[in-house]
Amino acid sequence: MCDKPILHYLNGRGRMESIRWLLASSGVEFEEQFFETKEDFEKLLNNGDLMFQQVPMVEMDGMKLVQTKAIISYIAEKYDMYGKDQKERAYIDMFFEGTYDLMVLLLQMPFMTEPEKEDQRVLIKQKTLKRYFPVYEEVLRKQALKKQDYLVGNKLSLADVHLLETILAVEEVHPDILHDNNFPNLQAFKARMSALPTIKKFLEPGSKRKPVADEKYVNTVKKVFLS
Numbered sequence: 001m002c003d004k005p006i007l008h009y010l011n012g013r014g015r016m017e018s019i020r021w022l023l024a025s026s027g028v029e030f031e032e033q034f035f036e037t038k039e040d041f042e043k044l045l046n047n048g049d050l051m052f053q054q055v056p057m058v059e060m061d062g063m064k065l066v067q068t069k070a071i072i073s074y075i076a077e078k079y080d081m082y083g084k085d086q087k088e089r090a091y092i093d094m095f096f097e098g099t100y101d102l103m104v105l106l107l108q109m110p111f112m113t114e115p116e117k118e119d120q121r122v123l124i125k126q127k128t129l130k131r132y133f134p135v136y137e138e139v140l141r142k143q144a145l146k147k148q149d150y151l152v153g154n155k156l157s158l159a160d161v162h163l164l165e166t167i168l169a170v171e172e173v174h175p176d177i178l179h180d181n182n183f184p185n186l187q188a189f190k191a192r193m194s195a196l197p198t199i200k201k202f203l204e205p206g207s208k209r210k211p212v213a214d215e216k217y218v219n220t221v222k223k224v225f226l227s
Contacts, residue, residue: 005030005060008044010224012217013210014107015068016056018100018162020209022072024202025161026079032208041224072096076158083152091152095136095159099166102132106169110213111221125174129181136163140185149192156196164193172212 005023009016011034023030035041044050050057051066058065061078065071076082076092083089105127109120139151148154151163167190170177178187193199202209 004028005058007032008035008049008057008059009055010034010036010217010220011210012213012220014056014213014221017210018103018165019056019058019068019071019075021161021165021202022075022079022081022158024208025156025196025198026075026081027198028075028079030208035224036220038224069100072158081156081158081161083157084155088152088157092157092159095139095151096162098132098135099159099162102127103162103166103169106166106173109173110218121173124170125177128170128174128177133177133181133183133186136189137183137185140189144185144188149189160189160193161199164190164199 005028007016007019007030009032011032020030035044041055044055044057045053049064051064054066056066056068056071058071058075065074073082083092102124105120105124109117109124112120136151143150146154150156151159167178167186177183178190194203201207
C-alpha cells in the first residue's frame with residue numbers, strides 16, 4: 001500500500017481540484033495518475049475501482065474513495081481540518097456547501113459557448129455579490145471582533161481552504177470583485193490564508209495546482225466521457 005494518496009483524474013481542475021487544495025493545505029504529499037483517453041477511464045471501470053462509475057477517485061488508507069464530498073470530508077477529518085465537535089462541523093459543512101455551489105458555476109464555464117459564457121459571468125457576479133460573499137464577509141467581521149482569523153473557531157478548516165480557492169477562482173473571472181465591492185474582511189482573509197506556508201507553497205509555480213481549463217482540457221473531457 002502506497003503511503004501517499006493517489007489521485008485518479010484528468011490533468012485539470014474539475015472536481016478533483018478542491019481535493020488537491022485540501023491535501024496540500026494539510027501538508028500532505030500526493031501522487032496523481034491521469035487518464036487522457038476513454039480507454040484509460042474504462043480500465044478503471046473494468047477493474048471495479050469506481051463504485052458509482054465516476055471520478056474523482058482517491059486511493060488512501062487502503063480504500064478507493066469516490067464521491068467528491070465524501071472524499072473531502074474524510075480528508076478534512078483525518079487531518080484535523082473539520083472542527084473540534086459536531087457543532088463546528090455543521091458550520092464548516094454549511095460554509096463549504098455555499099462555496100461549493102458557487103464553484104460549480106465556475107466549473108461549468110469552460111464547456112459553454114461564448115454567448116453562454118458571458119451570461120455565466122453575469123450570473124457568477126450576481127450570485128457572488130448578492131448571495132455568497134456577503135455571508136462570508138459578515139462572518140469574518142464577527143470573527144475579527146473576537147480576534148479570530150478563521151471562519152469557525154480559531155483554527156484552519158476545510159471551510160477556510162475552500163473559501164480561498166473560491167475567491168481566487170472568482171477573481172479569474174472578475175479580477176477586482178473584492179476591491180470594487182467593499183469586502184475588506186475577505187481581502188484580509190485572502191492575504192492571511194495565501195501566506196500560510198502550505199498554501200503559499202501550493203500557490204507557487206510548479207505545484208500540483210492546476211490552471212484554468214483550456215481548450216485542450218475541454219476536448220479531453222469530451223473525448224473521455226462523451227465520445
